[in-house]
Amino acid sequence: MSGHTVEEIRQETRKYWVVFLALIALTVVTVAVSYLDLSPGMAVFVALLIACFKGGLVAGVFMHLISEKQAIYAILLLTVVFFVVLMIGPVFGRWGSTGLG
Amino acid sequence: MQIPYNVDARPDTGLYNAKLGVWLFLASEVMLFGALFSSYVLLRTGDPNFMTIPHEIAEHLGAQDGALWSGQLNVPLAFLNTLVLIFSSVTMVMSWASLKLKDFGKFKLWMGLTNLCALGFMVIKAIEYSSKFSHDLFPSSGNFLAVYFTMTGLHALHVIGGLIVNGYLWGPGSKMWKTEPERFTNRVEVAGLYWHFVDLVWIFLFPSLYLL
Numbered sequence: 229m230s231g232h233t234v235e236e237i238r239q240e241t242r243k244y245w246v247v248f249l250a251l252i253a254l255t256v257v258t259v260a261v262s263y264l265d266l267s268p269g270m271a272v273f274v275a276l277l278i279a280c281f282k283g284g285l286v287a288g289v290f291m292h293l294i295s296e297k298q299a300i301y302a303i304l305l306l307t308v309v310f311f312v313v314l315m316i317g318p319v320f321g322r323w324g325s326t327g328l329g
Numbered sequence: 330m331q332i333p334y335n336v337d338a339r340p341d342t343g344l345y346n347a348k349l350g351v352w353l354f355l356a357s358e359v360m361l362f363g364a365l366f367s368s369y370v371l372l373r374t375g376d377p378n379f380m381t382i383p384h385e386i387a388e389h390l391g392a393q394d395g396a397l398w399s400g401q402l403n404v405p406l407a408f409l410n411t412l413v414l415i416f417s418s419v420t421m422v423m424s425w426a427s428l429k430l431k432d433f434g435k436f437k438l439w440m441g442l443t444n445l446c447a448l449g450f451m452v453i454k455a456i457e458y459s460s461k462f463s464h465d466l467f468p469s470s471g472n473f474l475a476v477y478f479t480m481t482g483l484h485a486l487h488v489i490g491g492l493i494v495n496g497y498l499w500g501p502g503s504k505m506w507k508t509e510p511e512r513f514t515n516r517v518e519v520a521g522l523y524w525h526f527v528d529l530v531w532i533f534l535f536p537s538l539y540l541l
Contacts, residue, residue: 237429244426248419255411255535259404262540275536282532290422290525297343300352307356314363318371 247289254282336511351519355526362530365483369476369537379472386470398473399539401466403457407539410453411531417446418528421495421521428514433506436517440499443524447492454485477538484534487527494520 232240258278266274288294293304334346342349373379380397387396424439461467461474468478498513498520505513 232429234430237426241423241426244419244422248415251415251418252412255408255415258536258540259408262404262536268541272541275541276533279533279536283529286418286525286529286532290418290528291522299342299344299349303352303356307359311359311363314360314367315370317367318374 243289247285251282251285254278336509336515345515347515347519348522351522355522358526362480362483365476365480366533366537369480372472372476376472383471386466390464390466398471398477399541401461401464402477402539403460404539406453406457407535410450411535413446413450413453414528414531417443417450418525420446421524425514425517425521428506428510428517431510433503436506437499437503440495440517444492444495444499447488447495450488451485451492454481454488480534480538484527484530487530491520491524491527495524 258275261274261278262271264271293300336345338344339346339349380399382390382392382396382398382401384394387394390396390401392400420439420442424436424443427433427435427439466474468475498517502516503513505516
């Protein structure tokens, strides 16, 4: 994020505080949901869904990813691909150990 | 000698060099923490006893037989730490915005608060760890605790790293504002990118280890 007018920066700072409040509220929701009697699968899904949303807010607004340059998107695209491979690894590991692979 | 592209953007990337560099570094950090999360998922789904406290340790702790490790973690303290880190993220980005608005005094205030939050996070973490150690709970006590100490310990090391960099930018490093204000603003921006990443990792660590 570069080259802004003073008014644009002032608008941005208002956005930062809105996101801050949203992150606090979502953290409270995360803890509250953990006390509900959800199935293990649903509990993981809801907790990670909220965490992804919070992560998106931090990356998009605080790290200015919403308005970044192509070069950074290219780096992150590669990162996402490798990250997905890392997270799929355990699934294949499970298949192998249970004879499903 | 003038180092090129530490203020102006390179024509080919559209970014000043430090920003491209820090994003490449953060990409490698995603892989580092990604590998640990991946191992955690593999261990947790692969071992049916991963979350269960062994009989002899449960007896020592006064916990019921078959109690889970997650019940031994301090959720209120971790919740407080989450709030502290989120607040530090907003103070960090406000310190950068203050420099963009040419308000050095506000920068000092927001960056100082960021550093206080980082210190606060470490104090809370130390209280949490010392409570575990006082109950003879160590990384060697079980696979879950090994994962817990590895992931939260590595994250805490990142907080310490951020505190050192942000402390420098708040203190002696801030002299650059008088001579090269734009370059200093860029330094604060890239330090902020790292700091937000540290916050982002904790956003995933907190539910994964403490709540699930």
